Amino acid sequence: MPDVLQVPTATDERTEFTEQEPDAVTPKWTTDAGTLGAYDSYKAFARSNGLEVETDQTFTAELKQREGISKRKLTVDGKQRQAYRGFRLTDDAPEPEHDNDESNDGPNDPQQTGLDV
Numbered sequence: 001m002p003d004v005l006q007v008p009t010a011t012d013e014r015t016e017f018t019e020q021e022p023d024a025v026t027p028k029w030t031t032d033a034g035t036l037g038a039y040d041s042y043k044a045f046a047r048s049n050g051l052e053v054e055t056d057q058t059f060t061a062e063l064k065q066r067e068g069i070s071k072r073k074l075t076v077d078g079k080q081r082q083a084y085r086g087f088r089l090t091d092d093a094p095e096p097e098h099d100n101d102e103s104n105d106g107p108n109d110p111q112q113t114g115l116d117v
Contacts, residue, residue, distance in 0.1 A: 017041070017045075017089055017090040017092055017093035017094070018038075018087040018088065018089055018090065018093075019087060019088055019090055020068065020086065020087050021086070021087060021088050022068060022085075022086060023085070024085070024086065024087055024088035025074050025075075025076055025083050025084070025085055025088075026038045026083060026084045026087060026088055026089055027076045027077075027081055027082070027083045027084075028056070028060070028071070028081070028082040028083060028084065029081070029082070030096065031076055031077045031079070031081065032077070033077035033078075035076060035077055036089055036093060036095055038059075038063075038084055038087075038089060039056050039059055039060075040095075040096045041089055041093045041094050041095065041096070042054075042059055043096065044094035044095055044096045044097065045094040048094060060084075063084060066086070068086040068087075069084055069085070069086035069087060070084070070085050070086060071083070071084050071085075072085065
């Protein structure tokens with residue numbers, strides 16, 4: 001069974017739903033095809049728990065400090081996009097809610113689906 005990672009956020013009450021997998025690829029933002037993005041999932045978790053949302057740059061910098069995790073352009077859902085290698089989101093990872101008043105920081109609109117890489 002893979003190790004569950006704690007993804008850093010602004011507080012000690014942080015948790016993210018990931019499993020360490022050396023060959024796994026997780027997009028930074030949710031894709032048009034519905035693959036849940038790590039940063040979108042983190043934002044949904046932070047907001048639902050009343051935590052301050054870190055910038056995507058801070059989120060990435062913290063993640064890259066973890067052994068075995070890197071960020072680069074990788075193919076996800078048939079397109080080149082920013083993605084992380086070294087972990088995958090679990091099936092119970094928080095998903096962003098559709099909210100017309102809230103813009104997505106990534107290049108794609110958030111989808112209500114799970115990770116399907």
